[in-house]
Amino acid sequence: MDMTYIQGILMLAGINLIAVLGLCLLTGFTGLFSFGHAGFMAIGAYIGALMTVPPSTMPGSIGGLGLPFIFGILAGGAAAGIVSWFIGRITLNLKGDYFCIATLGFGEATRLILNNVQTFGGARGWPGVPQYSTVLTVFVVDVIAVLFLANLVKSRHGRNMIAVREEELAAQIAGVDVFRYKMIALIVSAVYAGVAGVLFGHYMTFIQPKMFSMTKSTELTIIVIFGGLGSISGSVLGALVLTALPELLRAFDIWRLVFYGAAVIVIMISRPKGLMGGMELSPAGIRKIRAERRARLALKEEAAREAASGGRS
Amino acid sequence: MNQLLQQLVNGLSIGSVYALMAVGYSLVYSIMNFSNFAHGGVIMLGAYFGFFGLTLLKLPFAAAFILASVGTAVLATLIERVAYKPLRDRKAPFLYFIISAMGASILLENVVIATIGPTFRTYPEIFAREPIALGSLAIGRLDLIMFFVSAFCLACLILFIDKTRIGKAIQASAYNMKACALMGVNTDLVVLIVFALGGFLAGIAGVFFGMKYTVYPQIGNITTKSFIAAVFGGLGSLPGAVIGSVLLGVIETLVAGYLSSQFRDLIAFVILIGVLIVRPTGIMGKTAEDKA
Amino acid sequence: MSVDILEIKGLTKRFGGLAAVNDVSFSVREGGISGLIGPNGAGKTTIFNLITGVYKVTSGEVAFAGKRIENLEPYKIADLGVTRTFQNIRLFKNLSVFDNVLTACHMSAKYTIPEAILRLPRFRREEKLLADKARGLLEIMGLADRMDVQANNLPYGLQRRLEIVRALALDPKLLLLDEPAAGMNPDETEQLMRLIMDIRDRFTLSVLVIEHHMDLVMGICEHIVVLNFGQKLAEGTPDEVSVDPKVMEAYLGSSGGTAC
Numbered sequence: 001m002d003m004t005y006i007q008g009i010l011m012l013a014g015i016n017l018i019a020v021l022g023l024c025l026l027t028g029f030t031g032l033f034s035f036g037h038a039g040f041m042a043i044g045a046y047i048g049a050l051m052t053v054p055p056s057t058m059p060g061s062i063g064g065l066g067l068p069f070i071f072g073i074l075a076g077g078a079a080a081g082i083v084s085w086f087i088g089r090i091t092l093n094l095k096g097d098y099f100c101i102a103t104l105g106f107g108e109a110t111r112l113i114l115n116n117v118q119t120f121g122g123a124r125g126w127p128g129v130p131q132y133s134t135v136l137t138v139f140v141v142d143v144i145a146v147l148f149l150a151n152l153v154k155s156r157h158g159r160n161m162i163a164v165r166e167e168e169l170a171a172q173i174a175g176v177d178v179f180r181y182k183m184i185a186l187i188v189s190a191v192y193a194g195v196a197g198v199l200f201g202h203y204m205t206f207i208q209p210k211m212f213s214m215t216k217s218t219e220l221t222i223i224v225i226f227g228g229l230g231s232i233s234g235s236v237l238g239a240l241v242l243t244a245l246p247e248l249l250r251a252f253d254i255w256r257l258v259f260y261g262a263a264v265i266v267i268m269i270s271r272p273k274g275l276m277g278g279m280e281l282s283p284a285g286i287r288k289i290r291a292e293r294r295a296r297l298a299l300k301e302e303a304a305r306e307a308a309s310g311g312r313s
Numbered sequence: 314m315n316q317l318l319q320q321l322v323n324g325l326s327i328g329s330v331y332a333l334m335a336v337g338y339s340l341v342y343s344i345m346n347f348s349n350f351a352h353g354g355v356i357m358l359g360a361y362f363g364f365f366g367l368t369l370l371k372l373p374f375a376a377a378f379i380l381a382s383v384g385t386a387v388l389a390t391l392i393e394r395v396a397y398k399p400l401r402d403r404k405a406p407f408l409y410f411i412i413s414a415m416g417a418s419i420l421l422e423n424v425v426i427a428t429i430g431p432t433f434r435t436y437p438e439i440f441a442r443e444p445i446a447l448g449s450l451a452i453g454r455l456d457l458i459m460f461f462v463s464a465f466c467l468a469c470l471i472l473f474i475d476k477t478r479i480g481k482a483i484q485a486s487a488y489n490m491k492a493c494a495l496m497g498v499n500t501d502l503v504v505l506i507v508f509a510l511g512g513f514l515a516g517i518a519g520v521f522f523g524m525k526y527t528v529y530p531q532i533g534n535i536t537t538k539s540f541i542a543a544v545f546g547g548l549g550s551l552p553g554a555v556i557g558s559v560l561l562g563v564i565e566t567l568v569a570g571y572l573s574s575q576f577r578d579l580i581a582f583v584i585l586i587g588v589l590i591v592r593p594t595g596i597m598g599k600t601a602e603d604k605a
Numbered sequence: 606m607s608v609d610i611l612e613i614k615g616l617t618k619r620f621g622g623l624a625a626v627n628d629v630s631f632s633v634r635e636g637g638i639s640g641l642i643g644p645n646g647a648g649k650t651t652i653f654n655l656i657t658g659v660y661k662v663t664s665g666e667v668a669f670a671g672k673r674i675e676n677l678e679p680y681k682i683a684d685l686g687v688t689r690t691f692q693n694i695r696l697f698k699n700l701s702v703f704d705n706v707l708t709a710c711h712m713s714a715k716y717t718i719p720e721a722i723l724r725l726p727r728f729r730r731e732e733k734l735l736a737d738k739a740r741g742l743l744e745i746m747g748l749a750d751r752m753d754v755q756a757n758n759l760p761y762g763l764q765r766r767l768e769i770v771r772a773l774a775l776d777p778k779l780l781l782l783d784e785p786a787a788g789m790n791p792d793e794t795e796q797l798m799r800l801i802m803d804i805r806d807r808f809t810l811s812v813l814v815i816e817h818h819m820d821l822v823m824g825i826c827e828h829i830v831v832l833n834f835g836q837k838l839a840e841g842t843p844d845e846v847s848v849d850p851k852v853m854e855a856y857l858g859s860s861g862g863t864a865c
């Protein structure tokens with residue numbers, strides 16, 4: 001394996017990670033499940049490309065505005081965020097399964113619409129996206145994404161989202177505007193997915209609607225669950241492992257996706273809490289785990305003492 | 314006018330096949346409250362079972378048909394045992410079921426790609442291609458048979474659910490699984506029967522689908538549309554699934570006929586979102602306030 | 606002389622054909638402890654759900670501190686100062702005891718999302734206040750030594766108590782308790798009675814409590830409303846209610862046996 005190959009896998013993992021972190025907030029912390037986030041990635045990828053691709057010189061090639069990369073990233077993220085606001089308005093009131101079905105509908109509809117928009121190359125795709133994504137840019141965006149998310153989650157706003165996940169009704173009674181916090185989680189996750197889409201397009205240098213299919217959405221959700229719901233470090237690990245794994249299994253060629261499918265089932269039925277199971281690999285996270293363990297032991301001791309004294313009296 | 318009638322007929326025929334698939338989603342949803350995305354894979358394998366029954370085993374059509382539907386019924390129950398039963402035992406939230414279903418669907422699709430190959434295969438011609446003339450309408454023989462067989466199967470299913478003891482147990486479990494278990498209903502068996510029924514109909518639908526179009530590993534993705542039909546109708550409601558499917562079939566053919574066939578696939582998703590906005594639980598879905 | 610903090614007039618809720626609550630009117634006095642009793646299925650919990658906005662009312666009025674609140678969003682009602690506990694405990698199960706309370710304290714802070722993300726001074730200041738408040742409440746309510754326990758590992762009685770602490774974190778003016786003594790033994794019930802009275806005095810709030818334990822209801826309530834089949838059967842002081850023949854018949858059973 002040469003360096004460029006490993007670098008490629010790392011880039012892909014880093015890009016996936018951004019989208020996964022967004023879903024981590026939506027699914028892991030707020031308890032909403034989406035099977036349509038590839039749609040937001042697509043929006044990001046196409047709007048991003050529109051910003052950065054140089055204006056068309058030859059007939060037949062698809063031109064853009066030729067702006068610097070940062071505008072592509074900002075515009076891609078913003079566009080996905082705006083669309084998610086509309087989607088949220090109409091779908092966030094749906095219950096359980098129906099929200100996740102509506103997102104599936106959104107994702108597929110986005111892909112099919114792009115298939116039919118000839119200005120962006122339709123189903124054939126859009127070649128000639130500048131190769132702006134570098135290991136450095138991806139890494140920087142990753143770090144920012146993790147920091148923002150970690151800070152958001154450890155605030156009253158993040159706690160309100162967790163309350164929605166834990167017990168929606170109780171959250172409402174505790175004064176949490178459930179719709180608003182679901183909306184915030186959805187928008188943040190869409191912006192993250194949009195930015196991931198921009199970076200993805202500028203890494204592949206070619207974008208095509210079928211890159212953003214339901215399979216892609218599912219893959220993102222699977223990573224979040226694999227890492228452990230409600231754990232940012234789990235999402236990071238999950239994105240690394242599950243992006244690298246299929247690549248490393250390339251040797252097995254056609255059988256690798258069979259393994260992947262089987263692995264997904266095995267994970268669901270055997271390790272339901274995911275790699276990290278809601279724990280964080282950070283100083284505060286570890287302190288918390290230890291405090292909880294101590295508390296649990298104390299509780300057990302007390303129960304044992306009570307049972308013993310109850311037996312004597 | 315004539316053209317409209319023709320489209321309606323075509324739409325009904327494809328809608329009835331959607332219905333065969335949609336009831337499978339709905340049956341499972343009604344008792345387990347999750348969308349069984351592995352169902353598409355089961356339908357796909359039904360198409361392959363039928364295809365190989367006809368070509369490799371040189372079975373007569375009816376035998377191939379039965380092979381396919383029994384095969385998928387077994388497959389569906391097998392998936393239940395492997396991918397869902399452990400989750401049921403643990404009372405896992407619905408998300409785990411959905412992801413496990415996705416895993417099963419990825420697995421099935423890729424097992425087929427790895428063993429049979431990704432190529433498109435065409436069913437041998439069973440029914441003559443030239444349509445039957447009915448006044449000024451031309452009705453494809455396959456369409457006609459599809460419609461009648463599907464309608465017959467659906468009628469049988471509804472009778473089964475309404476009239477037999479097992480059917481009643483299914484209805485009761487759909488209403489309240491826990492209470493049923495307490496009353497001594499073998500809910501585990503009910504679940505298996507539901508998967509077998511859904512799988513059986515999926516096999517029939519798969520064969521028809523393969524005959525009308527072609528057979529290939531990603532057929533499962535197209536069957537997502539029947540899932541959407543089940544959602545229109547209101548997940549968990551059998552009549553809803555049938556109505557939703559017929560509506561979707563007709564609307565799709567009309568859109569393809571009058572607007573553009575490019576929008577054919579898109580329309581399903583657009584209607585999906587539209588329906589969910591107007592009636593958040595589908596046409597026939599329950600809309601009770603959650604009990605607090 | 607006394608002011609009513611909650612006034613309910615002609616309140617009705619229908620589920621399909623069933624009138625779970627039918628034309629019920631009563632009030633809760635400010636600073637008082639009132640009881641809502643009635644046989645199973647009488648519609649008590651439904652009334653709580655209507656007051657807190659969990660269900661939309663079919664008809665009738667709910668006024669809190671003079672302001673009409675029926676059909677407001679639950680979180681807005683909570684904002685105004687009405688909160689409750691649930692009959693079937695609804696804690697944030699996977700969170701620690703401390704985090705359950707800390708989450709509910711959120712309304713005492715005002716910092717915005719950007720301030721949180723950038724860790725600006727207001728965030729730090731207010732976050733510290735929230736933590737102090739949560740810790741203080743837990744100390745008052747005797748849960749301080751279990752702060753780090755995950756909520757669903759708590760013994761049952763303490764889970765009920767934690768739900769009350771979480772409700773108090775919102776600084777409510779009216780606290781609705783749905784069967785707080787369910788599943789408790791006489792000792793614990795006794796403790797709970799003292800706790801409820803203590804809370805009322807310490808936090809200066811009004812309490813409306815649903816309870817089947819008659820000792821508790823009769824012991825702490827100044828005013829009792831009796832429901833049966835969604836309708837108000839009687840209302841008055843514990844002494845008045847306990848000798849009302851209609852109540853004896855409907856609630857205590859026609860045999861006239863003692864309350865459970």
Ligand SMILES: Nc1ncnc2c1ncn2[C@@H]1O[C@H](COP(=O)(O)OP(=O)(O)OP(=O)(O)O)[C@@H](O)[C@H]1O
Pocket residue numbers: 601602603604605620625643644645646647648649650651652692
């Ligand atoms: N969401 C709902 N949908 C349909 N019916 C409901 C709903 N909520 C309550 N009911 C019905 O309303 C009636 C009153 O129920 P409620 O829960 O208010 O009784 P309760 O007085 O609290 O009884 P308990 O003492 O058993 O808690 C019952 O018949 C119940 O079945």
Ligand SMILES: [Mg+2]
Pocket residue numbers: 649650651692
């Ligand atoms: Mg009740």
